[in-house]
Amino acid sequence: MYLAGIDLGGTAIKAGLVDENLSLVGKTSVPTGVGRSYQEIIADMAQAVIRTARENGIGLDEIKSVGIGIPGVSSKGVVIAVHNVYWFDVPLEAEMKKHLNVPVHIDNDATVAAVYEYHLGALAGCNVGVLLTLGTGLGGGIIINGKPFSGAHGLGSELGHMPIVQNGVQCTCGNKGCLEAYVSAPALIRRGRQCVIDRPESMLHHVTDGDYTKVTTKMIIDSAREGDYISLSIVDEYVGKLAMGICAIENMLDPDVIAIGGGVSGAGEFLLNKIAKASEGLGIFENQKYADIRLAVSGNDAGIIGAAMLGMS
Secondary structure (H helix, E strand, C coil), X not given: CEEEXXXXXXXXXXXXEXXXXXXXXXXXXXXXXXXXXXXXXXHHHHHXXXXXXXXXXXXXXXXXXXXXXXXXXXXXXXXXXXXXXXXXXXXXXXXXXXXXXXXXEEEEHHHHHHHHHHHHCCCCCXXXXXXEEECCCEEEEEEECCEECCCXXXXXXXXXXXXXXXXXXXXXXXXXXXXXXXXXXXXXXHHHHHHHHHCCCCHHXXXXXXXXXXXXXXXXXXXHHCCCHHHHHHHHHHHHHHHHHHHHHHHXXXXXXXXXXXXXXXXXXXXXXHHHHHHCCCXXXXXXXXXXXXXXXXXCCHHHHHHXXXXXX
């Protein structure tokens, strides 16, 4: 038997099949075509699975289930909101079953990535594990006793939207002061751009030739690595806010491991060491063990494989 996985994004639909050894045996990708009806997009999602099966000599009766990772929130088979695809209250499970009459499992894409990390990565063996993905936003995935946890209404892993500053920076969710507004890649770039404008003596000003639009997260991290004290202050401020969020997660969930993934995690041990140092002393108990903080290992196909794993019983 095989498990089908679909990674729904604003640009592409990625689909694949996973065997009993959790190996990806085939995959495909098609444009999402944002702006079309949800029925058309879901039909393409199903056809991507069907085509992958046929291309790999797999019968549709050999597909046990379909798991779908979405960049949004769902509950009881209904997509409550996926903003970048303009889906609201979409009956994804029922619509998918019109094309593939197998069990359908739906969860947030960061939760899907956490499922992957539990079975094949940094959260392996955890009773309680948390994945934080530092990218365009701050995604969160929670695994408890081997199962993804999304709460009673599908909102339980929206860790990026915990408020940490009253009346703080505007967040994309509509609220102010969310953790995501301070530790996403755009937040880091925003600080870097301001540095280019205000601090002509900085390394960032030099490497961008004074053009703030050229700033990237890698430039900021690399300048900090080189010892540029202004870039270091930006990174330390960023990490300080992230450490506050990690402390709150530890107080709520007491996880074994918190894995750090997403594009910003490409800074590797440099970032990880700073997070560990900034987190020291924030816990409410002295001399008490808190979560190990590790780098996630998710690869390019983790969205497909993790989504497929939602169907594991």
